[in-house]
Amino acid sequence: MYVVIVGCSESGYHLSKALIAGGHEVVVIEKNEGRFQLLNEELGSVALLGDGTDEITLKRAGISRADVVVSLTGADATNLVVSQMTKHMFKVPRTMALIKDPKNEPIFHEIGVDVVVNSTHLVLASLEEGVPGRPLIHLMTLRVPGMELVSVSIPADSNIVGKRLSEIELPPNNFISLMIKKTGATLPTGRSVVEAEDELVAVTLTGDEQILYDILTGV
Amino acid sequence: MRVLIFGCNRLNSSLVGDLSDRGNEITVLGRERDCLESVATFPGVRVVLTAEPMMQDYLQEGGIDHADVFLAMSSDDHENILVAQIAKHIFNVPKVVCHLGSPQLQVMYAALGLDVVGYSFGLLQDVRQAIQG
Numbered sequence: 163m164y165v166v167i168v169g170c171s172e173s174g175y176h177l178s179k180a181l182i183a184g185g186h187e188v189v190v191i192e193k194n195e196g197r198f199q200l201l202n203e204e205l206g207s208v209a210l211l212g213d214g215t216d217e218i219t220l221k222r223a224g225i226s227r228a229d230v231v232v233s234l235t236g237a238d239a240t241n242l243v244v245s246q247m248t249k250h251m252f253k254v255p256r257t258m259a260l261i262k263d264p265k266n267e268p269i270f271h272e273i274g275v276d277v278v279v280n281s282t283h284l285v286l287a288s289l290e291e292g293v294p295g296r297p298l299i300h301l302m303t304l305r306v307p308g309m310e311l312v313s314v315s316i317p318a319d320s321n322i323v324g325k326r327l328s329e330i331e332l333p334p335n336n337f338i339s340l341m342i343k344k345t346g347a348t349l350p351t352g353r354s355v356v357e358a359e360d361e362l363v364a365v366t367l368t369g370d371e372q373i374l375y376d377i378l379t380g381v
Numbered sequence: 382m383r384v385l386i387f388g389c390n391r392l393n394s395s396l397v398g399d400l401s402d403r404g405n406e407i408t409v410l411g412r413e414r415d416c417l418e419s420v421a422t423f424p425g426v427r428v429v430l431t432a433e434p435m436m437q438d439y440l441q442e443g444g445i446d447h448a449d450v451f452l453a454m455s456s457d458d459h460e461n462i463l464v465a466q467i468a469k470h471i472f473n474v475p476k477v478v479c480h481l482g483s484p485q486l487q488v489m490y491a492a493l494g495l496d497v498v499g500y501s502f503g504l505l506q507d508v509r510q511a512i513q514g
Contacts, residue, residue: 215459217485239459242466243486251489265437269463272470 166228168214169235225252233259245275318358328352333370385448388455389416408443453479
């Protein structure tokens with residue numbers, strides 16, 4: 163996959179390294195010269211000095227053949243502009259943007275940004291993760307209104323421990339989409355068996371959160 | 382008319398004066414304290430000093446729910462694009478105008494249906510004419 167990252171904060175740096183390690187083609191556009199130099203030393207030709215909201219810079223990055231554009235600058239407004247430019251001027255199939263102000267999330271969805279990553283929610287999620295007795299973590303809100311991605315860790319005394327996924331009845335439009343075991347992540351099938359301390363990533367509806375949580379952790 | 386203006390600068394102060402003369406009810410949101418103090422002297426003008434983030438809270442404090450017209454007139458194109466689209470798509474303000482300095486962005490956002498204003502087109506043309514003499 164060809165991924166263009168605009169704005170290289172620390173998370174952008176780690177993301178690009180992970181993507182390169184995963185065999186993806188990556189270009190990182192960074193406006194700040196100092197940070198560009200650091201990137202250039204570390205990642206070489208992957209780094210591109212320029213403004214990610216400038217048409218010419220985007221063209222230099224080969225934006226029209228990008229599969230994904232990830233906008234990670236420090237300003238919500240700039241991330242919105244990057245997403246709209248790459249989508250409308252260059253027909254990039256998938257756009258992702260980082261936002262800081264949770265109230266900006268609806269407008270990002272409204273104007274067609276495919277994935278909105280809410281940094282405030284992420285910090286909240288990490289906090290929730292550290293609080294015992296509340297293991298439902300919000301990962302992200304999906305583009306379809308009311309749908310979200312959550313993660314639930316399965317307590318040892320949950321009555322679904324030892325059951326196959328096909329035996330667990332979930333509310334309509336709720337799906338277990340990823341199973342993270344101590345040995346690694348797996349794509350679950352109906353035959354996958356739930357074990358204590360598994361991490362289940364699920365698609366759910368905002369109103370179903372509590373029901374899903376009760377089903378997965380109930381004793 | 383109830384007019385909500387985002388941004389306070391020299392361009393806007395004359396605009397606010399003009400709109401105030403015509404008897405409009407105006408609210409100006411901005412980060413520029415001095416500019417806000419000066420436009421607050423016009424009759425019918427209310428000002429709200431803003432600071433990032435929580436822009437939507439300020440828009441609501443400025444009465445965006447009841448505004449007839451929203452003008453995104455700050456000197457930051459990206460901020461203008463964000464708040465203009467919030468006004469249009471989230472608060473359904475009947476008339477939204479967005480000031481943009483960048484010619485590229487002017488073309489794209491006009492194509493996306495925003496009412497875009499900006500003088501760089503005229504400026505480019507003026508420069509071309511000046512060169513050709």
